[in-house]
Amino acid sequence: MTYANTAEVRAASAPARAGADARPVIAIAGLTKTYASGFPALKKIDLEIRKGEIFALLGPNGAGKTTLISIVCGIVTPSGGTVLVDGHDIIRDYRAARAKIGLVPQELTTDMFETVWATVNFSRRLFGRSPDPTHIERVLRGLSLWEKRKNKIMTLSGGMKRRVLIAKALAHEPEILFLDEPTAGVDVELRRDMWALVRELRAKGVTIILTTHYIDEAEEMADRIGVVHKGELIVVEEKTKLMKQLGKKQLTFHLQEPLASVPPELSGWRLVLKDGGRELEYTFNGSEEETGIPELVRRVGELGIGFKDLETRQSSLEDIFVSLVSDRR
């Protein structure tokens, strides 16, 4: 999946990496949204996106991720607050703001009778750029759509349609790309392609904001993560820090004989006894280099503690939400 030629990537990636750009590329302040139904979908969101970063918005269904994205892109009218895109107000200076943004929506909404080629060229001009067949060809080739360019969109599979939506979003060479659940209902291969594409775009200096339900996806891709819960942004943190704080894992020994207490030889690990001493549980940090597991298993064996089974469990996104929300209350 090559989106741009390498020379271009190399040229553009240097400033992007240096990227501690002072001004945020998106500045959201006090943003609220109450839908006509009276439902408060967003409650006072403050968020700054840095130029060139990959930002993942995590949150359960109905948290408000799509609403937030839709406001920045101009599809939903905010109830209050301001959004600046590269310094341009999204309402007063909407042309300059929107010209910088590409959006891949969550739903697969495409025309049916248009060809791939026509629809992608349409997108470019709609965003005020003059036709550029070479760029469109590069985008289509990068997304493995070139062979399908003359096909009507309705004849494509779901995964291909999603690629078409990405191609449309990239047609006008946006500086900021929103991907609303790019990997929902997508097979492993396309998912890998998508990640590769995101990295390539980032190397070109494109800022990327994606939403996802999968914590491993955020872990894999993002520089920073924001967690949205019931219309509030409850955490915004560097990925590595967040994973340290929240990405807990557990290793459970199912013992043959119940233990009365944790043997002192094992005090170097954070161990708890559960289920009346029948389970020995070790909680550790998922992102740690040194988990001490091999050593622990050896010591347990040396101490002659017999176990029937070993089980590991990673804290799910749900657990993280629960812990975040209960921390706040």
Add this chain to the structure above:
Amino acid sequence: MNSVAKHCIFNGHAIAAIYKFEMARALRTLLQSVVTPVITTSLYFVVFGAAIGPRMSQVGGVQYGAFIVPGLMMLSLLTQSIMNASFGIYFPKFTGTIYEILSAPVSSVEIVIGYVGAAATKSIVLGLVILATAALFVPIQILHPFWMIAFLVLTAAAFSLFGFIIGLWADGFEKLQFIPMLIITPLTFLGGAFYSIDILPPPWRAVSLFNPIVYLISGFRWSFHETSDVSVEISLAMTLVFFFLCLGVVAWIFKTGYRLKN
């Protein structure tokens, strides 16, 4: 990497893109869009021209067959402008592809020019196809070609705007049909498409003057035959009023985001 914003004042590319998209939609069904009016017009001439015409002979000094040509054109122009424009904007709302238009750096004026311009173009072409078909049946005279074109374009634009409003307002396909079928078509028939309202008894003639379509047909017919039910200045004024009324409503809709944005 990007040199956006040379076009910060006017996005002509977007207008071209929308216009081209809409015209491509019509070209895909070219046969249907041309054959249908040709057949319908021919049928009208067979029924009205050949069967009834000889008994009517002349209306206001014009042979009946030629007399109904402007009315026939108006009938199609009004309904098709509405249908084209309402469908053009309703469909993206229905499928969700409107997200792209809403997220693009385009103003409401540009969106309207793109959609309404395409819809009006289509119905003007349709009107000319009907005129050409009619010429096969009756000799056509156009005494004021400039005004004929002016009325044609203005009416197509006004009713395409009206259709655009209906498309924005509609929340189901049946609503798209409702106004052209149940309001515009009857009003056109009663508005003197096939007769002069002068032949009606005075009370009905008075009632007819409340039908705005009377003015459109009358002015258009004047540009052909110099015969009219009401004075041509009033016709022109009424057409302009309707045009600006629709323009105002569209402006209001975009300003408030009514049925377009949450």
